[in-house]
Amino acid sequence: MRRLRRQVLVLLALTLSLSLVGLTGTATGQAVKNPDTFIQVSFGDWDTFDYAWAYDTSSHTVIFNVYEPLIFYDGGRTDRFVPRLATAVPSLQNGLISPDGKTYTFPIREGVKFHDGTPMTAEDAAYSLRRFLLVDRDGGPSSLLLEPILRMTKTRDDKGNLTLRFSDLERAVQVKGNNVVVTLKEPFGPFLSIMALWSNVASKKWAAANGDWDGTAATMARYNNLKKESSAFFEKANGTGPFKLERWDRAGKQVILVRNEGYWRTPARLSRVVFRSIDEAATRILMLKAGDADSIAISRREQPQVDDDPTNIRFIDNLPWLRIDGFFFTVDIDTRGNPDVGSGRLDGAGIPANFFSDIRVRRGFAYAFDYVTFLRDAFRNQGTLPKGMIPPGMLGFDAKREYFTQSREKAVAEFREAWGGAVWERGFRLTVLYNTGNIPREVGARILKDGVEALNPKFRVDVRGITWASYLAAMNDGKLPVFWVGWVADYPDPHNFAFHFLHSDGTFPKAQRFKNEELDRLVMQAIKETNKEKRQELYFQVNQKFFELAPSVSPVHQVVFRVQRSWVRGWYNNPVFPGTYFYTIFKR
Amino acid sequence: MTAFVVRRLLLLPLVAFGVTLLIFGLLQMLSPQMRAALYVTDPRQLRAVDSIIRTHGLDKPFHTQYVGWLGRVVRGDLGWSETAKMPVARAIGTFFPATLELTIFAVVPILVVGIWLGTLSAVHRDRVVDHFSRFFAISGTSMPTFVWGLLLLMVFYGAWQLFPPGRLSLEPNMYVLSQQFRPYTRLMTVDALLNGQLWIFVDALRHLALPVLTLSLVSCATLVRVTRSSMLETLRQDYVRTARAKGLNDGVVVNKHARKNAMIPVVTMSALLFVGLLNGVAITETVFGYPGIGLWGVNAAIQLDAAAVAGFALFNALLLVVGNLAADILYALIDPRIRLR
Numbered sequence: 001m002r003r004l005r006r007q008v009l010v011l012l013a014l015t016l017s018l019s020l021v022g023l024t025g026t027a028t029g030q031a032v033k034n035p036d037t038f039i040q041v042s043f044g045d046w047d048t049f050d051y052a053w054a055y056d057t058s059s060h061t062v063i064f065n066v067y068e069p070l071i072f073y074d075g076g077r078t079d080r081f082v083p084r085l086a087t088a089v090p091s092l093q094n095g096l097i098s099p100d101g102k103t104y105t106f107p108i109r110e111g112v113k114f115h116d117g118t119p120m121t122a123e124d125a126a127y128s129l130r131r132f133l134l135v136d137r138d139g140g141p142s143s144l145l146l147e148p149i150l151r152m153t154k155t156r157d158d159k160g161n162l163t164l165r166f167s168d169l170e171r172a173v174q175v176k177g178n179n180v181v182v183t184l185k186e187p188f189g190p191f192l193s194i195m196a197l198w199s200n201v202a203s204k205k206w207a208a209a210n211g212d213w214d215g216t217a218a219t220m221a222r223y224n225n226l227k228k229e230s231s232a233f234f235e236k237a238n239g240t241g242p243f244k245l246e247r248w249d250r251a252g253k254q255v256i257l258v259r260n261e262g263y264w265r266t267p268a269r270l271s272r273v274v275f276r277s278i279d280e281a282a283t284r285i286l287m288l289k290a291g292d293a294d295s296i297a298i299s300r301r302e303q304p305q306v307d308d309d310p311t312n313i314r315f316i317d318n319l320p321w322l323r324i325d326g327f328f329f330t331v332d333i334d335t336r337g338n339p340d341v342g343s344g345r346l347d348g349a350g351i352p353a354n355f356f357s358d359i360r361v362r363r364g365f366a367y368a369f370d371y372v373t374f375l376r377d378a379f380r381n382q383g384t385l386p387k388g389m390i391p392p393g394m395l396g397f398d399a400k401r402e403y404f405t406q407s408r409e410k411a412v413a414e415f416r417e418a419w420g421g422a423v424w425e426r427g428f429r430l431t432v433l434y435n436t437g438n439i440p441r442e443v444g445a446r447i448l449k450d451g452v453e454a455l456n457p458k459f460r461v462d463v464r465g466i467t468w469a470s471y472l473a474a475m476n477d478g479k480l481p482v483f484w485v486g487w488v489a490d491y492p493d494p495h496n497f498a499f500h501f502l503h504s505d506g507t508f509p510k511a512q513r514f515k516n517e518e519l520d521r522l523v524m525q526a527i528k529e530t531n532k533e534k535r536q537e538l539y540f541q542v543n544q545k546f547f548e549l550a551p552s553v554s555p556v557h558q559v560v561f562r563v564q565r566s567w568v569r570g571w572y573n574n575p576v577f578p579g580t581y582f583y584t585i586f587k588r
Numbered sequence: 589m590t591a592f593v594v595r596r597l598l599l600l601p602l603v604a605f606g607v608t609l610l611i612f613g614l615l616q617m618l619s620p621q622m623r624a625a626l627y628v629t630d631p632r633q634l635r636a637v638d639s640i641i642r643t644h645g646l647d648k649p650f651h652t653q654y655v656g657w658l659g660r661v662v663r664g665d666l667g668w669s670e671t672a673k674m675p676v677a678r679a680i681g682t683f684f685p686a687t688l689e690l691t692i693f694a695v696v697p698i699l700v701v702g703i704w705l706g707t708l709s710a711v712h713r714d715r716v717v718d719h720f721s722r723f724f725a726i727s728g729t730s731m732p733t734f735v736w737g738l739l740l741l742m743v744f745y746g747a748w749q750l751f752p753p754g755r756l757s758l759e760p761n762m763y764v765l766s767q768q769f770r771p772y773t774r775l776m777t778v779d780a781l782l783n784g785q786l787w788i789f790v791d792a793l794r795h796l797a798l799p800v801l802t803l804s805l806v807s808c809a810t811l812v813r814v815t816r817s818s819m820l821e822t823l824r825q826d827y828v829r830t831a832r833a834k835g836l837n838d839g840v841v842v843n844k845h846a847r848k849n850a851m852i853p854v855v856t857m858s859a860l861l862f863v864g865l866l867n868g869v870a871i872t873e874t875v876f877g878y879p880g881i882g883l884w885g886v887n888a889a890i891q892l893d894a895a896a897v898a899g900f901a902l903f904n905a906l907l908l909v910v911g912n913l914a915a916d917i918l919y920a921l922i923d924p925r926i927r928l929r
Contacts, residue, residue: 034758045673056629138640139633160642225643229668247765250674251682251774252755253879256765274758278877282738283753286746292758469892472628473621476637485631500632507634 030312032567033291035587036271040580041284042297045277046255049245050233051128051200052135052142061579062255062275066115067200067239070106070125070180071192076574078322078393078492081192085109085125085201085240086180090192101187101530104195106180112264114203115237115244125180127204127215130169134213137225144198144490148188149173153505155224162224166217187530190493197491197576206238242268242583253277257582269570269586288313288563294587295564295580300380301439306563314566317382320575321560322391322489324497325440327432327448327482328552329356329365332513334478340431340464341481346419348427348458351481355428360418362550365482366404367411368451369444375556377447378440382561386554388543389501393575395532396494396539403547403554411455427458432482433474436465441484444555448482475511483511492576494539495527502546514551589920596913600906607905608661608898612654615894620646626670626891657898666902667895671888676899679884684866684903685774686755687873687880691865692775693796694803699858702808703847706815706854710823711842721812728809737802737875744798751797753876760791799876803869807861814857818850825849851922859915866911867904 047059051067054060071089074080081089086106090096096105108122129145136142136155143153149172155164174181184191208214212232213223228234237245242265243257257273276293278284285305287293289312298306306313333353335344342350356362371385385405390397416424432448434441442465449461466474474480485508489496500506503523504515522545526538546552564571570584615623620641627633627640641647645656660667666676674682709721744751755776756764763769763785764776772782777796780789822828823846831841870882881900888896 037758039758045671047673055632138643139628139636154639156639160639227668229673249765250672251686251879252761252765253877254761256762272762276754276877278753279874279883280877283741283875283877286741287753289746290749290752292752467625468629469618469622469625472625472634472637473619476621476634487631490632507631511634 030291032587037274038270038272038295038568038582038585038587039274039276039293040295041276041278041287041293043277043279043281043284045253046248046275048228048231048234049237049248050135050228050231051202052132053137053140053228053231053233055139055141057578058275058277062245062257063200063237063239064197064241064578065243065257065273065580065582066237066241066245067202068241069196069199070108070201071196071199073196073574073576076572078193078574078576079395081196083109085112085120102184104182104184104191105176106182108178108180109264110178112240113262114206114240115260115262116203116206117262118203118205120201120203120240122175122178122180124204125199125201126173126175127207128201129173129180129182129199130215131202131207131213131223132198132200133169133172134164134220134224135226135231136164137228141198141490144194148184148191148194149182151185160225162221164220164224166220169220187528189527189530189535190491190495193491193493193576197578201240202233203238207232210236240264243273268583270582273582288565291565293565294568295562298563299439300378300382300561303380303561312566314564314568315561316564316573317559317561319560319562319573320391320393321558322394322492322575323486323558323560324389324391324501324554325484325486325556325558326389326501326508326552326554327365327369327444327484328508328512329362329514329550330478330481330483330512331357331551332478333481338479340433340462340479342429346422346426346428349429351428351430355419355430356481358418358423359549360414361423362553363404364411364414364418364423364455365448365452366550366553367407367414368448368455369404369553369555370406370447370451371404371555372406374444374447378443379556379558383559384557386556389497389546389552389554390494390539390543391489391497392557394492394494394497395536396498396543398540398543401540401543401547404550406451408455411451415455415459424456424458427456427460429460429462430481431462431464432484433464433466433471433480434484435468435471437468438484444484478511478513489576494542495523498523498526498539498542501552502542508552512551516545516549516551519545519549589917592916593913596909596916600909603905603909604902607901608658609654611898611901612650612657612894615892615897616650616653618892623892623894626893657895661902666899669884669888669893669896669899671891671893671896672884676895679896680881680899680903682774683879683881683884686776686878687866687869687882689775689777690796690799690803690869690872690878690880691862693777694800694807694865695858695862697800697804698808698811698861701804702811703815703854705808706812707819707842707847707850709812709816710819711838713820718816721816725809725812725816728805729813731806733802733806733869733871734875736805737798737872740798740802741875751794753795753798753878755792755795755878756788757791757795760785760788763788795876795878799869799872799878802872802875803865807865811854811857811861815850815854818853819846822846822850848922852919855915855918855922859911859918863907863911866907 044058047056048054051063054063068084070086071081072084074082083089087109088107090104108125112120114120133146146152157163172183204215210232235248242260242263244260246256246258248255255275259268259271261267281298281302284296288296335341335353344350346352375381375383387401387403432445434445445463449463452459452461475483487500501508502519504520522542529535567587569588570586623646624637624640669676669679672679705721709718712718769783771779773779776792777789780792828846831845870886873880873883885900
């Protein structure tokens, strides 16, 4: 019996030590698993594969590999383009942009076939653009092209009736011979940037045969703001891209792409791409380590868990990201039944509705924030200190410009003068909110609290996390005194940030109830300017106003990272890509 | 007996009505803006909140929304699940087989080990076996499911690469999705055998091993405790003493006389356990990337996917009624004194 027990003990010890070796040890160069297949494991689901409907990163990554636009970004550059389904990139020099900057001509490439083997024509390209403008689902991407082409941001009135006419579409997007000609209402500087991501071409015949819009005036109303599941493109695709959509396996939470053997360029080296969705980060990390995933999505918090095996896993850091986060001040808060404004008066126990309408209060908060600590604690020092609301590398960014840094003296000076000295004398109490689960925002909110409360014992800032649903509702209702939110570029141009951060019709100023006529004029002047140097100067001015007026404060310029197996080759980064572009990738 | 069964089944629509009314009522307590969060997942869509509310009728009165939904249900349409990106009925049909398969594989070791260890523990009260089983029960129930799951995954997959997460490995998965494979039941192991693909059957078993082990460790412990207490009470009964006094050997006394009579609470517990597993084991499914109905249900609830939550609740109500009915019938089979009228 004693001998048996000893044997069991030895066995247990052996098992434990083997497990521990496996858990902590690092494997040496593993053989390439599934050499022709790329497995990308992330979290979150795909929304739809309709190129005119999808606005989420997961769906757009698939679309981006299955469809092709007329022009595309040149490698990792965001300011240079190469022809894709067009044979030339329009410019003033080649005469494909009219001298008034309103008409763009795209000569369409011949000999390109859709995945079903039918030829792609100029008619398909025009149809696809018109359909993109027409679909305009609530909160979708159509406004990106509606704004420059038709000078409108929505196609329905307040009652939901279609206001877009077929003649508008016909006039704006025309087929002339083998060219597609797009006529803008007014010059629009970043038009080509938008086209390089959002001008995907689908087959008109295929769409009509599958019950989607046939391109005529008679049926167009049916396809405006259509339900996503009603679209022929919802779960099927017929593009010209290097990969075909083989299956969206919703039961298995995965999407499978296969190589397009009839691709008009040399076919891709990977024969298959599998996207899988696994909610648990630890499981994704184990899959990467085991070689069952070639690339995974993780947060900065999980970085140490993949840092221990540099032989097999590459952690590529400090990649530029066209994203700006900010804490925003609501200048006209809805104080009715609002627990986040305390008493609702400037009596030391709350704040009034217009508390943040005084510029000095906003600037006081901005100077009280510890940007260095935020960069360290929330982003492990990866990123740079902020320089405004334009990301580094983009037109209008200037690393030498003055922006907020933490300064007790300046913060105190601003608060002392705010509301005629009443703020400093009486103090205040309010709540800074963030959406739960977002760790950097929580860290930022706490740093803001510490910074502001350290200035005056009468200042009281509470921090509260709420679910995304509550956050959204409160933000929309103007109930959040201070809120954290971020914006990822739809296209690499400062207008995409300037409009949504500063223009009174932009996304955030609407939520903040913020309006400044000078800023509105400046933002619109900058977008109409076609001269690059003049545009740059205008965005310098916009950024300066962002600093002076401080309707919101940008706390950091974030960078992004990528985690992949060392056997992955051919990957390159372009900050505007929604995800991985698999055409150039192979495994070795 | 038949009348009893029919009566219980007739209760089902009433239960379903009550459950869905409650779910809809609770969701209605949230503002339309909050419910719009299901469709607004990115700050870039903030400007569209009002039109989204209008398009989806989120601002309509409760009774209009509920009656509309009920009307569609009567016509067999449970609505659209935004989280599953498919109709609710199809989502149930898609995700339930995975959970059913997991439950079938898990329930066998849970019942066998649970009842066996519980009986052994009661018979050898305060001895080594009893201490061991109590330790097992306490550690099994006190350690959170996700801790068990991640520990097992780290050892058996991370270190040894024996049992991977998910439902199938890459090649079997591609084969199953191809035209060559016919899904008869959507239970992967069964379909693999029916298609004559032993390699897929083995691969599916490898993927089931860890979730089954996790569920067994967690759920078995509860059953051990219930069986033990019930057995201890039964072993103190006069008829057990009489049986022993008659000179029957201990095995017969325990297995034939005592255990059968101790089974009533165990059956209740087992039925609830089974139904609970079928309702979805969200944490286990999340840790192992196993796309079952629990994972979908939790995501639907988090995202306030009203149609999905109501459909899911409806389905659970059905399972619960049927599960309880099965338990009642089993009582009668185990103990003839119980009459079902």
